[in-house]
Amino acid sequence: MSSEVLRVSNLRKRFNDLLVIDSISFSIKSGEFFCILGPSGCGKTTLLRIIAGFEDYEGEVLLKGEKIKKPGPDRVLVFQDYALFPWRTVIGNVLFGIESKLQKREALKVAEEMLKLVGLEGFEKSYPHELSGGMKQRVALARALVCDPAILLMDEPLSALDAQTRMEMQAELVKIWQRTKKTIVYVTHSIEEAVFLADRILVLSKRPARAKALVEVKLERPRNRFDAKFTEISQKIYDLLKD
Amino acid sequence: MKLRIFYVSISVSIFLIFWETFYYFFIRDPFLLAPPSKVIPTFVKLITLQDPSFKMPVDIVFSLYHYALGFSSALIIGISLGLLMGFSRTLENLLSPIVELIRPIPPIAWIPISILLLKLTHTAAGFIIFIGSFFPILLNTRHGVASVEKKFVEVALTLGASRFEILRKVIIPASMPSIFTGIRVGSGVAWMCVVAAELFGVSAYGLGYQIEIARLYHAPEIVISYMVCIGLVGYALDNVYKFLASRFLRWRRGLVVE
Ligand SMILES: Nc1ncnc2c1ncn2[C@@H]1O[C@H](COP(=O)(O)OP(=O)(O)OP(=O)(O)O)[C@@H](O)[C@H]1O
Ligand SMILES: [Mg+2]
Numbered sequence: 001m002s003s004e005v006l007r008v009s010n011l012r013k014r015f016n017d018l019l020v021i022d023s024i025s026f027s028i029k030s031g032e033f034f035c036i037l038g039p040s041g042c043g044k045t046t047l048l049r050i051i052a053g054f055e056d057y058e059g060e061v062l063l064k065g066e067k068i069k070k071p072g073p074d075r076v077l078v079f080q081d082y083a084l085f086p087w088r089t090v091i092g093n094v095l096f097g098i099e100s101k102l103q104k105r106e107a108l109k110v111a112e113e114m115l116k117l118v119g120l121e122g123f124e125k126s127y128p129h130e131l132s133g134g135m136k137q138r139v140a141l142a143r144a145l146v147c148d149p150a151i152l153l154m155d156e157p158l159s160a161l162d163a164q165t166r167m168e169m170q171a172e173l174v175k176i177w178q179r180t181k182k183t184i185v186y187v188t189h190s191i192e193e194a195v196f197l198a199d200r201i202l203v204l205s206k207r208p209a210r211a212k213a214l215v216e217v218k219l220e221r222p223r224n225r226f227d228a229k230f231t232e233i234s235q236k237i238y239d240l241l242k243d
Numbered sequence: 244m245k246l247r248i249f250y251v252s253i254s255v256s257i258f259l260i261f262w263e264t265f266y267y268f269f270i271r272d273p274f275l276l277a278p279p280s281k282v283i284p285t286f287v288k289l290i291t292l293q294d295p296s297f298k299m300p301v302d303i304v305f306s307l308y309h310y311a312l313g314f315s316s317a318l319i320i321g322i323s324l325g326l327l328m329g330f331s332r333t334l335e336n337l338l339s340p341i342v343e344l345i346r347p348i349p350p351i352a353w354i355p356i357s358i359l360l361l362k363l364t365h366t367a368a369g370f371i372i373f374i375g376s377f378f379p380i381l382l383n384t385r386h387g388v389a390s391v392e393k394k395f396v397e398v399a400l401t402l403g404a405s406r407f408e409i410l411r412k413v414i415i416p417a418s419m420p421s422i423f424t425g426i427r428v429g430s431g432v433a434w435m436c437v438v439a440a441e442l443f444g445v446s447a448y449g450l451g452y453q454i455e456i457a458r459l460y461h462a463p464e465i466v467i468s469y470m471v472c473i474g475l476v477g478y479a480l481d482n483v484y485k486f487l488a489s490r491f492l493r494w495r496r497g498l499v500v501e
Pocket of ligand 2: 044045046155
């Protein structure tokens, strides 16, 4: 029985007159890989930004019992387009969140270990524009992980990658998640990706987003995309999204 | 590199030949204009301190002193004010009307009031140079801060950065390219203002001052030698900033076509 990290209840969000999120409730357990799945434009990014602390909202969003009011390193958001600082090297980017909190040598050690974990040893001194999309995403992931957040928020982090790299990164993300035991909230609009990654999947409706279902994926990891059970769950979610 | 030297020598030669022929066909009066065949030896004489009344190296030092006086204060005040205006809405709203009103006044129009107020001093020259270079630096810095992408600030926030850290670790480095543009434009204007300010005799030395004295002597070869010197020093100054920019903005290589 793991403990609850995040609780969202009766969450509503409007931009002026546009209702984007309509009374959503769910909670996330510690160490869980939680996917949010929904059609394009339904409000997934908005939901993630609310948890990150960038948007105001109606209702309740509690992190370990405390209301979320502003952004902070206990909930690091990984942006879809990486948003690496182009004026910093790879190691400089990873150091950003810890250099003022840890001693220089210790910070460097933590950052280098994290780069090893995401498979970027030897690229410490490269600048972001010298990296491929997959490598940039790894840097963004390492930069978030060194802050040791209670929740890692990821907004379609792999959607800009080609299919091959994307599948490799998914497998690697699962490994990193297993090793770091982080709670991950992962937004995607790909059913296959959600089923491959998640412990549970929150399926959202078209805008305004409502919770359609909460699907539990009880498959062993590493998962096989061609497994009968895998396709069965995918089919079920597909039907859910359709109507 | 070899090719570049080749092109430079070709273009300079063509220009000099054109100038020389122009002089011999149309002017032919040593009190009005001097041909390069006369300017070049004069320049060499002046720069090697062989002339009793025109000491060019000393004038360079004095002009650079005026330049440093005005330009360094413009740098400090322009960059800090630009950062603050870009960072704080209130300050921007408060200061930008003043800036917009004062900016269109050409630096040269400030010379009389500057001399009345500060007399014929180095500070008076420095003030004119400050006025000239302050605005490009301020405006480019402010523009740089205003165009920092929002996502970088958000990343910093989500990684736990404080307001001051955001200024130091995001706003300033992200605005650096723009700040350097301001520095180069500002330095160019500052150098032009040096000549203008010195014309009015704020000190007994300086490139701008001597160019006017040489005119009173009816010595166009000295006037032109000083013009060449002003051009060369200005070119050297710009190259210093170009070099510094390429050192500080290494990360931009591969992002923009220079
Ligand atoms: N700052 C804002 N102001 C006004 N409307 C906004 C704002 N941000 C988002 N919206 C609107 O809210 C809706 C949901 O946007 P959101 O980005 O959350 O969708 P999404 O599910 O992430 O879409 P996608 O799959 O395309 O990324 C959209 O209709 C969008 O136009
Ligand atoms: Mg989105």
